[in-house]
Amino acid sequence: MIDIVMPFYGDAELLRAAVRSVMDQSDDRWRLVVLDDRYPDPEPGAWVAGLDDPRVEYVRNETNLGVAGNFRRSVAIATASHVTIMGCDDLMHEGYVARVHDLIAEYPDAAYFQPGVEVIDEQGDVVRPLVDRVKQWYAPAAGAPLQLSGADLMRSLARGNWTYFPSICWRTDVVAAHDFDPTLEVALDLDLQFRIVQDGGSLVVDSVPVFQYRRHHESVSALTANDGTRFVEERRVLREAADVAADRGWTRAARAARWRVSSRLSALSRLPATALARDGSGVRSLLSHAVTLDGRARSHAG
Numbered sequence: 001m002i003d004i005v006m007p008f009y010g011d012a013e014l015l016r017a018a019v020r021s022v023m024d025q026s027d028d029r030w031r032l033v034v035l036d037d038r039y040p041d042p043e044p045g046a047w048v049a050g051l052d053d054p055r056v057e058y059v060r061n062e063t064n065l066g067v068a069g070n071f072r073r074s075v076a077i078a079t080a081s082h083v084t085i086m087g088c089d090d091l092m093h094e095g096y097v098a099r100v101h102d103l104i105a106e107y108p109d110a111a112y113f114q115p116g117v118e119v120i121d122e123q124g125d126v127v128r129p130l131v132d133r134v135k136q137w138y139a140p141a142a143g144a145p146l147q148l149s150g151a152d153l154m155r156s157l158a159r160g161n162w163t164y165f166p167s168i169c170w171r172t173d174v175v176a177a178h179d180f181d182p183t184l185e186v187a188l189d190l191d192l193q194f195r196i197v198q199d200g201g202s203l204v205v206d207s208v209p210v211f212q213y214r215r216h217h218e219s220v221s222a223l224t225a226n227d228g229t230r231f232v233e234e235r236r237v238l239r240e241a242a243d244v245a246a247d248r249g250w251t252r253a254a255r256a257a258r259w260r261v262s263s264r265l266s267a268l269s270r271l272p273a274t275a276l277a278r279d280g281s282g283v284r285s286l287l288s289h290a291v292t293l294d295g296r297a298r299s300h301a302g
Contacts, residue, residue, distance in 0.1 A: 002030045002097055002169060003083045005074040009037045012044040014089040014214070017124075021091040023053060027098035033077060034088075036060040037070045068188055071180045078172045087166035091120070091212040099210045100169045107147055111174040111201030112193075116209035117164045122216060129215060131266075138162040138262065142205050149202035154245055155253035157193055158238060160262035163203075165189040167211035174201055187233035194241045198248075231286065234263045 004022055008015055015034070022032045034048045038061050049058040065073060074085045082104060086092070096115065103113050119132045128136075138160035140146060148156065157163070168189075178195045180188045193203070242257035267286045274282040 001080040001082075002100060003078040003080040003172070004030055004032045004086050005035055005078060005083060006032065006086045006088050007035045007037060007070040007074055008044065008088040009039050009070075010088055012041065012047070015044050016047065018086065018088050018090055018092075019048060019051070019056070021093075022086075023051075023056065024094050025092065025097045026094045027101060028055075029101060030097045031055050031057070031080065033057045033059055033074075035070060035074055035077070037066070038064045067185050068180050068182045071188065072182065075172070075176050075179060078176075081172055082169050083172045083175065084169045085166065087214065089214045089216070090166050091124075091214070093210045093212070095208075096210040099206070099208055103145060103204055103206055104169075106145065107202075107204045109202070110147060110204045111171050111196050113169045113204045113206065114163050115167055115169070115206045115211055117167050118209045118212045119215050120212045122214070124212075124214075126212075127215065130269075132215065134160065134262065134266075135162040135164075140205055142207055145204055145206045147202050147204050149197065149200070151245070151248075151250035151253045153203055154194065154197050154241065154250060155256045157190065157197070158241060158245075158253055158257035158260070161190045161193075163189070163193065164211070164213045167213060184233050184237070186230045187237045190234070191237045191240075194237065194244075198241075198244050229285075231263060231267050235260065238263065 006015075006018060006022075019032065019034065022030065032055060034045075034057070036045045036048075036059065039045065045058055045060060048056065059077065061070070061073065071085060075083065082100070084100075099115055100113055103115070104110075107113075118126050119128065121127045138156070139162035140148065140156060174196060175192070178192055178199070181191050184191055197203075238257045238260045242254045245251075245254035245257060271283065271286050274286060
């Protein structure tokens with residue numbers, strides 16, 4: 001079985017579409033839990049609770065946990081061997097569960113799986129904005145499923161995070177052992193991946209598109225990028241990754257994390273909009289991230 005946990009705080013119509021896309025799976029080996037982070041309107045939760053499907057559960061948090069807290073609870077309530085923490089505005093193709101089960105059977109030791117992803121806009125149309133073209137450029141070219149680990153995977157992720165967190169299927173015991181850092185809000189998925197890789201975990205990348213990731217202009221990621229908050233987190237996570245990689249002798253991975261080229265270029269791309277908004281603090285934060293190079297990571301003891 002695969003547990004699909006869907007943290008919810010947002011648009012009711014998009015939630016309904018996301019839930020229906022899970023219910024339409026061609027493979028029935030799944031359980032869906034909608035985890036309501038105390039959204040003020042009770043109607044979306046009532047709709048989920050009223051569904052006549054024993055595979056769909058509705059859970060409402062006692063208090064609002066926020067992004068990291070809701071992700072941590074998503075892991076805590078998962079009982080299946082694998083879990084996907086799906087966005088409440090994203091969509092699954094009907095073959096997502098079947099494809100992921102095939103990958104798990106072929107690579108039973110993998111810590112997590114990145115299936116093929118399409119990007120859609122607010123209207124549900126497939127799009128390829130600049131950020132996703134850049135992600136595709138950094139992603140490993142793989143016509144067939146590809147298993148990555150160690151220094152090569154860490155370097156690849158440090159060069160540019162090409163994964164799509166809501167589409168990833170994780171081995172539940174692995175993600176529970178590492179968990180999400182409660183002090184992070186945006187870079188918490190990259191941080192989790194680094195720690196799993198450092199602990200010997202591997203990632204399987206697949207090119208078959210079975211998931212649709214919705215790209216919003218006003219998402220948490222977009223808003224925190226405009227004011228520089230996101231890059232403060234990314235810089236911290238990449239600096240820590242560079243230190244660990246250097247200690248292990250993963251020289252190229254350490255260099256990629258220390259130089260953080262894609263992250264710095266992304267900050268530069270946000271400058272015009274932030275300047276037009278007359279956000280002086282945001283402009284200073286973005287410039288600092290873009291032009292400042294971190295010192296070398298600690299030398300490898302060996």
